[in-house]
Structures are given as structure tokens and as C-alpha cells.
Amino acid sequence: MIDLKQLQKDFDGISKKLMRKGVDEKLLEKVKEKFEELKEAKAAYEKLQAAQNAMSKEFGIYKREGKDISELKARVDANKIKITQALEVQREKQEELETLAMAIPNIPDDDVPDGEDEADNVEIKKVLTPREFSFTPKEHWELAEQNGWIDFERGVKLACSRFSVAYDMGAKLERALINFMLNYNAKKGFTEVSVPHIVNRKALEGTGQLPKFEDDLYKIEGQDLYLIPTAEVPLTNLFQDEILPADKLPFKMTGYTSCYRKEAGAAGRDTRGIIRQHQFHKVELVCITKPEESDIIFDEMVATASEILTALELPHRLVTLCTGDLGFGAAKTVDIEVWLPGQNTYREISSISNTRDFQARRAKIRFKNGKKNELVHTLNGSALAVGRTMVAIMENFQNEDGSIHIPKALEPYMGM
């Protein structure tokens, strides 16, 4: 949620920034208007309430003194009807405003480049040089099948398409990667947290997945519960509705969960292999910080994710997302793309975002800054997506006969 007071105060400035992200100025004008209407409705309602409270007090006095109350009662009853009406108006305005305002994305940082889509993202740097192959490298799904690591058919049999099963070294590699990543993150000062994979609506609203992206979530039938699309949701919402002591910040957390996504709107994309699954494993980083330190922490998170890839000897590059590719809640995002020789391209393996106070405002996560309560900044990023890391290892470490060797850093984790 953007700051509506700020929008009211500096409409031109804010709307200019949001228009870079393709937000319709008319929508913003409407929001501003509704916000003002709500304020008026609130003031009117509160005035009536004040009158009611005052009369109720008189009532007590009248009674004690044995005065006649019939005239007062008539006044009070009349006022009561007005209150009910005023409350109704206020509720309506509130709801209208919320529906509109919740649909507005975060304001992009000034240094986020303009652009339409991922083609306009800006490369920051490349890390490690892709290896030269003396043969034509295969794609991961072919290698996975050949080595007996991943079984696509039986995943479909158990659930539906976009599910798979891992066996033997494939399963082991998955587990090894999770442990390796969690340990690496812990070494960099991120506290390991194990969270529920099912959360309620409020949590998803707090981080911005709802109400806009309901179609992409698995909902538990008959309950106000959803499977998490990312550990970002439970980790960030841990502190929902709390006022944190300033000296405890920043909270730097890491957690491993499965992630569950319907992938609505991704029909036909990445149907081969495990690039895009309904259920996938991910190790996540989430930080809760004071506003002034969020940029530094952001860099730390990017560095950590990149270092993991370097430790795994996987060539990758960092790109800054342009305004058009920026997610709903992010003010700034750096993607890390890993080199896939089989596909002969870089593919996203991590996405690190600073949401500034956008999620904090929705989730009401604040800290005590001296006397005042202030919104924190929340940041999240993958370090890393496990399935895609497996894909990268398979493709980068393949031999001509289709066998795959394991990066040195993982050997202790593979029982080798």
C-alpha cells in the first residue's frame, strides 16, 4: 500500500513516479478523491459520536438528580439514527478506497531504469565465464531423465502436470543444496527460521499477494487458508502488527520452504523439465530493517545470493529490473540469472527486492524510533531457488556421455 497522505500532499510528484510503472493517473485521482471523501465522512461521524457521548453523560447526571429524561431521550434517539447512517457512509467510502488503493503498486526507486519488459532490464555485471563445451550440451530434462534423477511421468500421475519426482542422486542433490544454502546464509548472519507452509488471508494481504493475485494461489477449501507461494509471506508477516524495538533491527532471516503456485497465465511456458513447477523448493532471505539501512542490507542480500552461485561454480549475471518488469510490491529489484548452456541463455534463479515501507504499511510492521513509531522496510530475495540451481548444475556440469559431476562445495553434503 502506498502512503495515501503522501499522495494527497504531493500528488504530482507521486503520480509522476507511479506513471513510470504504468499506473493510470485517473485511478490515482480517484484514490485521492476517495481519500478526501473518507476523511470528511469520518469527521462527520465522529462529530455525531461526540454529541452522543456528551448526551449519554448528561443522562447519568439527570438520573442521579432525579430530573425528567424524556426530552433528552428524544434528542438522543434522533441522533442515534444519524449515527447509524453516518457509519454506513463511512464504511462504504472506506471499502471503496481500499479496493482502489490496494491495486496500486509500489513506487519505483528513482534509479530504476525505464522500460517495457525484461528486454529492457539493465545488466550490472557478469560473474564467472561460461565453460566451453567440446560437444553440444544437453538440456536439463534430458540429463535428468537419462541419469534417473527426475521422473516427470509419475509426478503427473500423482498430481497433475508440472509436478515431478526426484530419485537417488537427484533427491540427494536437492537436499544437499537446501542445506548448503541455509548454512551459507547462516554464515552471513541470517538466522534460520522454520515457518508454516499454510497461511491466512491477512498474511497474504500483508505482503501484497492478495487481493490482486488470488488466481495464482492454492486455497484450502472451506477455510481462510492458502498454501504459501513463497517463504517471503510467513517470514515477513512474522512481525505483522508489531512495534519492534529499534536496537533489535535489522532482523536478517533465512528459511527453507516448498512454494506452491498455480502458474495461471504461464500456460505453454517452460513445460519441459522443472524450470516452472507448481511445487518447488526455495531458500529465502527476508530482512526487516530501519529505513536508512535498507539499501545496505539489500546489497548484502544480493551479494549473498551471488556468492552461493560462485561457490557452486555457476556462471551468472546480475540485472536491475526496469519499471515494466518490476513486481507489484517492489521499489527496486535485482535479478540473478544463471547460465544454462543447454538453453544457451541466462535464466532467473534469484530475485531480490526492496519493498521499502510498502509491505510494512499493509502488514503494520513498525519500530520505535525514539518516541515515535515508524514503518520498517522489508526486503526479500531467494538464495536460491533450489530446482533451478539443480537445473544449472546439471547443464553446467554435464559430461559428453551425459553423466554429471557434483560441484566441490557440495561434496560434504552429498555423503561423498
Add this chain to the structure above:
RNA sequence: GGAUCUUUGGCAGAGUUGGUCGAAUGCACCGGUCUUGAAAACCGGCGAGGGUCAUACCUCCCAGGGUUCGAAUCCCUGAGGGUCCA
């Protein structure tokens, strides 16, 4: 699953014949006096959100609904916790 009790400010804990309770008290915390410094003692301050230049004012005593002119206090529903029974 059944019965019963319980849910208050950072914590502990009053308040349940409905009005003067946003809420006693203790601890913690902050400021001051005293002290070489600290502790103790004493004095003062100390929940949150909205609103205002600042007041005023409004809202919040687990959540939602109801009774009433008026509810932390009464009623209903739900959630969490305790105890007993099965």
C-alpha cells in the same frame, strides 16, 4: 468430542450490582534530585491508532455481532489458553 474457567497497557495484575475507567497498583522503562560514580531513596513522566499548527474530539480492554441513552463490565458466535471428564 463433552463440561467448566479464562483472555485487560512491555510484563504482572485490579476492575464483573453497566455511567465519574483508557483503565488502580506493582515491576520494567525514561528524565531529575542526591552521590566521586553507581545502587537505594525521593520527585516527575510513561499504551496504541486516527485527527489538529496545537488543543478539542473519535476509536481500541482477544475477534465479530447484539442489548442499552451509555459496556472492559450483560447476552450470542468464533479464536487462543487452563482444568476436569470421555
